Amino acid sequence: DLILAEARTRAALSMATGPVCLLEDAVAAGRGLTCKSESMDDQQAAYVIYTSGSTGRPKGVVVEYRQVARLLTACAAEMDLTSADVWSCCHSAAFDFPVWEIWGALAHGARVVLLSAEITRDPAALRDELRERQVTVLSQTPSSFGGLVAADMMRSAPWKLRYIIFGGEALRLDMLRPWGEQHGLEQPALINMYGITETTVHVTAAHLTMQDLAAAGSWIGGPLRDLDLWVLDHELRPLAAGCGGELYVGGAGVARGYLNQPGRTAERFLPHPWRSGERLYRTGDKVVCRPDGTLEYLGRLDSQVQIRGHRVELGEIEAALRDLPAVQDAVVVANPVEGGSSVGAVVGYLASDAAPESSWREALAARLPHYMVPDAFVVLPRLPLTPNGKVDRRALPAPDRPEVAYEEPEGAMESRVAEIWSDVLSLERVGRSDDFFSLGGHSLRAAQIIARLREETGVELSTAVFFTAATVRGVALALEEGQTSTTDNLDRISALLDELDDEDD
Template sequence: MNAELLPERFAEQAFRTPHAVAVVDGERAVTYDELDRASARMARLLADLGAGPETLVGVSLPRGAGLVVALLGVWRAGAGYVPLDPAQPTARLASLIRESGAGLVLAGPELEETVAGAGARRVDPDAARELPDSDEPLPAADPDGVAYAIFTSGSTGKPKAVAVTHAGIANRVGWTVERHALGAGDRILQKTTVGFDAAGWEIFAPLVGGGTVVLAPAGAERDPAGLLRAVAEHGITVLQVVPSVLRLLVEEGDWSGCGSLRLLFSAGEALHAELVARVRELAGPELEVWNTYGPTECSIDVTAFAADPAVTSGPVPIGRPLPGLKVLVLDPSGTPVPVGVPGELYVGGVGVARGYAGRPELTAERFVPDPYESGARLYRTGDQVRWRADRTLEYLGRLDHQVKVNGVRIEPGEIEAALAAHPSVTGAVVVPYEGEDGGKRLAAHLTTDGPAPGSAELRVFLAERLPESHVPSFFHVLDAFPLLPSGKADRAALPLPAELTAVARAGSVAPRDAAEKLVAGVWAELLGREQVGALDDFFALGGTSLQLTRLAARLRAASGEKISLRGLFGATTVEAQARLLGAPGSGGPSAGAVAAAGGTVATGGPSAAAGPDGTSGDDEPPAR
């Protein structure tokens, strides 16, 4: 594997092919030479302000050519970047800036107060354009230096920043370029939110391989048809998606124009061979489908497996380790387990992150000495796997309460801590459950002091503090939690909310006007239901946060109204969403829409029943 780091590899590629198109941003095409010069000017601006090795620069910019310039510029200044999705709640952005220790933040003027309040300095990215070009050498990145610090959900309620090295990300991107022969003919669609590490290889693999980064148009990542249109219109050859999104593409998308696609990467959730077979039917049998696995603490991906076209059922293995990495499957005593026996997955090698920025105790807990190699470290993943007879790994699940929903890694403790901040909530336990479609959903069980808050109120409360992917589908108030002998909540004994045991529908109240009929029709199509009533709740009918983003896009298209995703979190009935539309006959937008949507969440006592284990203000789903 090429040991050169990514800033140097990009500069070499720009020297070889200065007039080739590096980035496509809507109607704008940016050449390698233009990107080289712009990122060098950005690097000088940041260096003059104090950025350099072992410093972190926050980047909170919408997807666009300017974002690519900013990320490259940070690296060429020798520093590391902290990706900050501008669609996140401002309070959360401020918290992430403080936690990371970033002293500079590249952001628009709308975040001036947020950045200053977090103790950092906002840097206008446009200021770099005023600088002259210079041949003065830029500082070289250190292989062991921090390339980026990216946040992942925290079990204690506090997100933690993972510090990934330049050598680690160079190894992962190098594998993509060299193993899959990425070159001048390749066009990769970049549509993963920058706050997720998978966005890194979408951006940098084509730039060091001589290909083109095509930035997905706004909203395409929320719309299966729009995503496939982007593939067809731009001749995309390489695409990555989480299995839940891939399933939507198969169910609803038109693949007729996607003949250019040669490589599809899937990660973030369990991938099944049935889905791979269906994709190949639509896209063509020549399509290579790769299942990759990796925690945020390990430079995006650790293992990979090329799905076998001859296998059409069962789970797809997560494969073997990438070059430069090693994996161990150990029992609780730290002894390797034989083939077929479940154990915990440990990862070693160049891809292992340095640890959690500013969290030495947590780093020591998860990044442990390698008992088989002096001076080396292993990352303890908490994932349960087993070796198959062909020496590939099969993923079995988590050993703790962590869960992935639509590819997003979520620690229930982070949601529980946010709920505990509500003035009426005295306790919270969040558990996942499996829906009819096999996807994970979250249910929050609460104890309260006084009247129970409405579900819509709780959704809006959380949406102001957490990413939309972290907002539970259901809220259930208990008199008290069932307890284990240790005094902790017995998660297995929590009762299922009524909506999960039998669909609680109010379909007897038919849509009463044009706006309600419009909303009900979109719901019926999206959720696959013949009838939808005016008082039905989106989540009670099986809707998910991922589907809510698609609902927002469809309602915008059908009504012409500006409907925000956060607005829909507070208006989850047909009636309430019709009021938000302001369509004829609806009575216009109503300030009572939030209250009308929520009602009161279900109440009851503990039970022994077995339970389940751009800056628009919208959050986009992780379409990895």
């Protein structure tokens, strides 16, 4: 075996046991890369994607070529996809959505547009990019799409979209009403596709109608044509329609298992009770079967949560917190977004004699993806316990918001920024020195604020700049600098045009 890498990623392969070939060395030596011609076995591993583990140890899900191939065929039966389509890829390769976004496009001879994280995290920028690139097939997590809906309402214009596919977290159907009322549901069609990494991206399909958007709950529809779904109780007995139970998935999409973790594989990938030689994947999701045979998603049965579209075990964050200096124990609480099922803010509670340190956040950022770094820390002498000796999560205090003397916003820009913050964060007033995160802000709220600021000022403020500025005063200053930069650029262009006119004369 040979590992191909670039020089900038070589250090990450220090534990690699096989030979490593740097692409820069191969190019400098004038050597080409030759592939051996061998017959492809569809049971070979196509990729490994890591999902969060309850013990703090991530699980690598091994997915085979045959499972990916049938995903594309099964999904194609749900849509009228052609080579004229333009697909967007809005997600990191560490997430399994790109398996569908990239290979789904290429399998139909279509074009795929790879969008940067900077664009996908800015709803207004994403809206403009999708229109400019004339994207027709869009996959979104509901949280991300909520920002896109808000951006669309501010500057509505025709779309080329034919399909919008939802996945990655529970979809609250009523959040789509503004979109449906504005654009209808014929083009683009909206499809809710529940899925899991262990069962190869997508599992169900629900083609949404305006009547569906008026209902409560999260309808996920019925199975893709080569999968079978079972709603079972804790003794693996089938449940009748209307009874909530755990969802089990069988069929051609069930992955091989977890890489080098036979015990965990045996826990989740079970022998099929009624079909010899087949397996069922135990999802940990609670669903209810409707009278028509389709399913409604009710939530997780374990400690996994959805954070910005990523399925995360809180235990993995807790394990990272416990490794911080001077921390004896830790627990993590995920607070849901108002009215939703996804997480808006993650709070880390630490048993420690030390005061919170900025180095903690830096250490966590080096170890965890950005969406898993807690938004706030609460330091306690010890964690509260129940009579049974377990952490009493109900007794954990809410994060304190530092007392900051109110300062009246100065100038038109600060005043407008403060008004928008007050509106989005549902606060009576916001001062010029108030910190966004201390006020209860999080990434989803930041995206909404950035979109509104861009509409009103014309300045494209990146998420990174917003988080660094953090206060009304800092954000207002960044916006004013952005406007000055834009004006200077226009002045330089105007001067160049004048020089060209003089030369022509």
